[in-house]
Amino acid sequence: FLSLVTVLFSLSQTLSWDLSYYLFAIAKYREFFKDLTAFCHLSEVDESNEELDGNPLSFKQLEFRDVSFAYPGTDYNILNGVSFVMEKDKHYSFVGQNGAGKTTITKLLTGLYDNYRGEILIDGVELHRIPTNKLHRYFAVVFQDYARFSLSIRDNIAMGRSSISDSDVVNALQLSGLGETVESLAEGLETKLGKIYEGGLDISGGQWQRIAMARALASAAPVKILDEPTAALDPISESQVYKQFNKISANSTTIFISHRLGSTKLADVIFVLEDGKITEECTHEELMIKKGTYSTMYKSQQSWYVA
Numbered sequence: 468f469l470s471l472v473t474v475l476f477s478l479s480q481t482l483s484w485d486l487s488y489y490l491f492a493i494a495k496y497r498e499f500f501k502d503l504t505a506f507c508h509l510s511e512v513d514e515s516n517e518e519l520d521g522n523p524l525s526f527k528q529l530e531f532r533d534v535s536f537a538y539p540g541t542d543y544n545i546l547n548g549v550s551f552v553m554e555k556d557k558h559y560s561f562v563g564q565n566g567a568g569k570t571t572i573t574k575l576l577t578g579l580y581d582n583y584r585g586e587i588l589i590d591g592v593e594l595h596r597i598p599t600n601k602l603h604r605y606f607a608v609v610f611q612d613y614a615r616f617s618l619s620i621r622d623n624i625a626m627g628r629s630s631i632s633d634s635d636v637v638n639a640l641q642l643s644g645l646g647e648t649v650e651s652l653a654e655g656l657e658t659k660l661g662k663i664y665e666g667g668l669d670i671s672g673g674q675w676q677r678i679a680m681a682r683a684l685a686s687a688a689p690v691k692i693l694d695e696p697t698a699a700l701d702p703i704s705e706s707q708v709y710k711q712f713n714k715i716s717a718n719s720t721t722i723f724i725s726h727r728l729g730s731t732k733l734a735d736v737i738f739v740l741e742d743g744k745i746t747e748e749c750t751h752e753e754l755m756i757k758k759g760t761y762s763t764m765y766k767s768q769q770s771w772y773v774a
Contacts (some may be wrong), residue, residue, distance in 0.1 A: 476745075479490055523606050525689055526590050529553040529576070529720075534585035536568075536575060545571050546583070547743030553736075555689070558609050560723040560731040562761060563740035569724045570611070571690050576722075578602045611695045613679035617661030620649055623678050631685060639685035643677040671699035691716065694724045728765045737761065 527551070536546040545568045553559055561569040574580055575587060587594045594602065610626060616623050624639055625631045636656060642647045652658045652668070659667040660678070670678075683691055723734060731737050732751040739747035739761045741756070747759050754761040 481533070524601070524687075527555050528588075528590055528607065529690070530586075530588040531572070532586040532588065533604050534575070534583050534587060536571060536580065536583040538571075538580075539582065545561055545577075548585070549740075549743070551738055551748065553720065553722070555720055556718070557735045558721045558723065558733060560725070560734035560737045561740060562725070562728060562731055562737060562764065567740040568743055569740055570694055573608060573610075573694060573722065573724070574632060576690075576692070577606050577608060582637050606692055607683040607688035608691045608692040609676075609679045609683045609694060613676060615661065615675050616657070617663045617667065619656065620652075620658050620660060620678070621656040623660060626682060626683050635685055636681075639681040643681040645674065645677045645681060648674070688719075690720045690722065692722045692724075694729055695704055695726070728761075728768050731765075 523576070529552050531549050534546055534549045535544050537544050545566070549568070549572070561572060563569055571580075575583055576594075578594060581595060589597065589605065616626065618626075620640075621633070621636055624636045633656065637646065637649075640649050649655060649658070660670060661667050662669055680693070683693070723730065725731065735750065736748060737751060737754060738745050738758070741760060747754055747761050749758065751765075755765065
């Protein structure tokens with residue numbers, strides 16, 4: 468009798484807890500498989516025969532001309548007639564509320580989506596006419612959801628470059644604030660990151676973000692895009708990154724996206740996005756004089772730091 472009662476209780480627990488968990492898991496992973504199936508059905512583009520020399524790419528001007536965009540499966544325009552021009556070797560910042568379209572602009576620039584309306588031009592050439600492998604060489608991007616590669620520190624930084632010297636890798640690490648940390652490691656640049664290797668180093672989220680920044684800084688791409696690059700850093704580390712900005716942005720065009728408006732003062736031009744459009748476009752000082760949306764946002768954040 469006791470054995471039967473025990474089995475019944477065990478069966479009841481299985482039906483009430485385990486069964487519901489497995490049903491939830493099946494429904495969840497079924498949705499993931501939909502994405503995987505859609506990915507497998509994407510058409511392949513063979514551009515392996517494109518003749519690209521090893522010289523760094525250059526440009527004079529990037530332009531958005533009346534660009535509108537809605538994400539696939541939606542009718543809402545996240546961008547609605549956006550137009551602006553960015554010049555070589557200048558530094559730009561995009562600010563706005565969540566969902567204003569800041570990151571969307573970088574995704575369109577880098578070719579992650581091509582179903583936009585209007586024109587996106589690099590030196591007068593529309594993005595659709597630029598081979599994908601060439602387009603990708605224009606940009607080095609640090610997105611908010613940066614990738615964590617379980618490789619050595621050197622391979623993490625050198626990824627995407629067929630030939631790069633150790634001195635370039637070390638310089639990128641210094642600029643991102645990881646130079647001293649790597650020097651203190653017994654294996655230095657050969658240190659394996661992640662848990663899949665025996666003895667691999669498990670670093671913090673902020674350090675992973677610095678690795679992603681160093682990878683972008685080591686790139687030969689003429690445009691560096693930093694999307695919330697200091698989101699995982701503490702205030703002191705963030706301040707150090709800003710102090711290094713002139714070195715980080717040397718000989719390149721930078722596009723800086725951040726909700727922390729103290730960093731936008733580093734930009735030559737600040738674009739303010741509202742309702743899918745650019746409503747303000749000036750330097751920090753000029754925007755503060757205008758007392759518009761940017762000024763209101765900046766003063767709101769500033770009030771938290773002023774006693």
